[in-house]
Amino acid sequence: MRLIDYANPTRFLSLSAALLPWIVGVTVVLFAVGFYLVFFVAPADYQQGETVKIMYIHVPFSWLSMFCYMTMAASALGTLVWRHPLADVSAKCAAPIGAAFTFLALATGSLWGKPMWGTWWVWDARLTSVLVLFIMYLGLIALQETIEDPARAAKAGAILTLVGVVNIPIIKFSVDWWNTLHQPSSVFRAGGSTIATSMLVPLLVMAVAFTFLFLVFHLMAMRNEILRRRIRAMRMIEAAGVE
């Protein structure tokens, strides 16, 4: 089966309908295990106390804010290069989810920053570049909402998404390039992770759980968008018939 075989929306709808209950089940189990590990197994930090638990939702949100953008960038390539009919549905549906995750990453980071750094917000490279990412998500949504024709909106959005990809490495490496208040990368780094295993395991479980949550939202949103487009097409056919 090649990727293009899933281009048929009807086949996609039936396949996703079959898969969704399983993915939802996996997500629920992962969250149950994840929250158990976070609240009952993971130790409190010797400096930060219990506030360190914010990390287990803050870090997955931040990872997913970038992951979601990369999903959109891949979909944008699919739209422009292969003209895959589901790619623009995927890109359009990922944008609001990405915006929500980015907002939650900023909000949880802010809540964590107040007790730890003593301030809600600093104009630090990592924080600023994530804020720019959030604004770009909103800009993409605004562009999609402004152009009426879905095909043209998809192409315009795809070009803007690809141009905005420049921001992703800046976010990823901002903590290494500039000397920032935000701590440098501690999980994925050369020379191994510097985070204790007792905290790393719950963090990774939560990250996988949130990724599955993204998958659930994304599939559901794509199904809705396909149905919405069908309704639009049916209405237009009906309007043409009445004439």
Add this chain to the structure above:
Amino acid sequence: MSALTSLFVREMRLATRVGGGALMGALFFLIVVTVVPFGVGPDLNLLARIGPAILWIGALLATLLSLDRLFQADRDDGGLDLVLMGETPLELVVLVKCLAHWTATGLPLVIASPLLAIFMNMEPVAIGATTLTLLVGTPALTFVGAIGAALTVSLRRGGLLLAILVLPLTVPVMIFGVSAATAAVQEPVPFATPFTILAALGLFAMVLGPIAGAAALRHAGD
């Protein structure tokens, strides 16, 4: 005369004649800079310190404001379709249009900036540095802005959306432009480091802007 040269001449003529509004950007720039002391108060030391930032923000807003007509006028009169069907590569057409647009609206901003810097009570070194960063940085703003102008070409009121789309992308240019301008005055920081990065961003935008802009224009048609 080659097609691209005549396009440049045409753009310049359109910009400088009645209805072109080439100097409107410079006038807006003057007003933005004039409004700031009313907002923050006429403290000359404060103005000298934030002067480079004010000039940069003013130049950014003035550039954005003039960009929405970059391709729209051509689309309205059908010229864009001719260009799309012509043999000249669309990327080069966008590049030349950007260069002409910058010469008509960006260059006056650069020329006006030393005068406005005096209003801001800036030192001669800071004035020179800010003008130089604007000279290198405003083309980058035009090229990045061309992407937004091409994306919103078919929209009736695309001006505000254009600003929303383009402003996040101009943040790096802004950061290095202002930091180079302030580095010239503050001792320990070297001027050359942020300035060369600013120049690199300008060259990068010069490649990215026409390619992405041309892609957007091609898709706006169908």
